[in-house]
Amino acid sequence: MNTLTRVLNRLRRPLHIRLVGPAHQTAAALHGVAQMVDRRPDMNGRRIRIDLTIRETPLEEWR
Numbered sequence: 003m004n005t006l007t008r009v010l011n012r013l014r015r016p017l018h019i020r021l022v023g024p025a026h027q028t029a030a031a032l033h034g035v036a037q038m039v040d041r042r043p044d045m046n047g048r049r050i051r052i053d054l055t056i057r058e059t060p061l062e063e064w065r
Contacts, residue, residue: 007047008047011046011047011048011049012047012049014048014049016048016049016050016051017045017048017049017050017051018051018053019035019050019051019052019053020052020053020055021052021053021054021055022054022055022057023055023056023057024056024057024058025056025058028054028055028056032052032054035052
């Protein structure tokens with residue numbers, strides 16, 4: 003990765019990911035996100051914001 007690509011990645015908007023659910027589902031989803039980021043060279047140097055909310059009982063809006 004060259005310097006220009008690093009600078010452009012810093013200027014791009016961060017990737018926002020929101021994961022809400024039981025612990026085992028959010029852990030599996032986070033693992034999937036990590037694999038996706040690892041496979042894509044364009045994600046190198048990119049800022050990622052991940053919000054995790056662990057809820058063992060589902061909310062009414064999930065049903």
